[in-house]
Amino acid sequence: MDLTRARWRKSTRSNGSGGNCVEVADNLSGVVAVRDSKDPAGPALTFAPGSWRVFVAALPARP
Numbered sequence: 538m539d540l541t542r543a544r545w546r547k548s549t550r551s552n553g554s555g556g557n558c559v560e561v562a563d564n565l566s567g568v569v570a571v572r573d574s575k576d577p578a579g580p581a582l583t584f585a586p587g588s589w590r591v592f593v594a595a596l597p598a599r600p
Contacts, residue, residue, distance in 0.1 A: 540570055540581055
């Protein structure tokens, strides 16, 4: 999958101390991509937008 046009943003759920950082690109048609911000050239996971919404909705509330 070509992710060259992806606009990556750091997840609000990422660790602020530079540890567990996840980036999400949701500007692509029909797909949401997720990657490790420490390895931007590495692999990315892709999800159907509906599946991504279900996943995010199932996350516990932030304290």
